Amino acid sequence: MAMTVVVCRGPVCGDRRDAAALTAHLAESIARRGLADRVRVAEEVCLGHCLRGPNVLVCDDDDRNPVLYNRMTVADLDRVIDRHLVGGIAVRPLMYRPPVRDR
Numbered sequence: 801m802a803m804t805v806v807v808c809r810g811p812v813c814g815d816r817r818d819a820a821a822l823t824a825h826l827a828e829s830i831a832r833r834g835l836a837d838r839v840r841v842a843e844e845v846c847l848g849h850c851l852r853g854p855n856v857l858v859c860d861d862d863d864r865n866p867v868l869y870n871r872m873t874v875a876d877l878d879r880v881i882d883r884h885l886v887g888g889i890a891v892r893p894l895m896y897r898p899p900v901r902d903r
């Protein structure tokens with residue numbers, strides 16, 4: 801099944817919480833693991849959950865079963881790649897994480 805991973809690059813996720821590192825790691829990991837034929841990487845301006853950022857949205861190519869992951873780190877992203885993109889199972893502990901306020 802083809803999937804799209806959308807990394808938020810909005811003013812909170814991207815500018816203040818360095819989502820660029822997530823995009824770079826995702827692109828490198830997908831290429832290295834040979835997933836490029838079924839995983840597409842995209843970026844969005846804002847996913848509407850800024851206080852939970854950086855946010856990453858994973859959805860099937862028919863836009864069904866969207867899963868929004870919050871407060872993502874590179875280590876979290878590795879879990880999503882292994883469990884969700886390869887294994888097909890959403891990583892529940894990375895969903896619905898509480899908001900954080902910048903200090």
Ligand code: FES
Binds near residue numbers: 811812845848849855
């Ligand atoms: S800036 Fe990422 S959800 Fe708004």
